[in-house]
Amino acid sequence: MPSVVGLLVGTDQGARQRVEVLREAADRVLAELRDAEPFWERFVMAGRFWPRFLLVLARVLM
Template sequence: MVSVLGLLEAKESAAREVIERLCDEADRILAELVEAEGSLERLVIARETVAEVLNGPAVAAKEAAVKDVDEAPAGVMVVPRRREGLSVRVLPEEYQRVMAVVGARDGVRARDLTVALGREAVPAKIECVRSMAKRLVARGWAVEETPGVFTPAAGSRGPAAAG
């Protein structure tokens, strides 16, 4: 006769395996996303460089200014690299919300950040928010000095911050 506890332990083990498999898949997809973003960034730089060489720096600068507004495909949130004089207001609205929460605390974990954004604290939503926070880290808007704890980068606190 099989015990109820034994059945529950077997189901728990199976659920853990599913979670581990899905986490591995999410990590793989995130790595592919980072690679694709890097490739896109290199292509944009190459196009801008060629435009500058062919048309001169004035035309390339004008094209770059227009590109920031018009070039993003519909539905894609473009997170620019942080640089001197750039305000968090250039970030897509959802990333501005993430930065507002990160800036209001002394380090925040993805789960707490998810809840603060008004989302349900389920693994899929937490991973989505973690991915956003890591993208902000990769682009220089936030830092992750302690693994899993996000803080704003120096000079990027608040919606009016520049730097």
């Protein structure tokens, strides 16, 4: 029969491993977000620019 302390140590080690895996996953997600942020900023700026541009172009072509 395993000891209570042995079970707790095993549980603690398993929890530490799961936390480490989750931290690595969080680091990967943060890196992806950091890489995607400049693209998103350009996308937002383009979204502000193109509707105005198309309105001006439509007025010029009419």
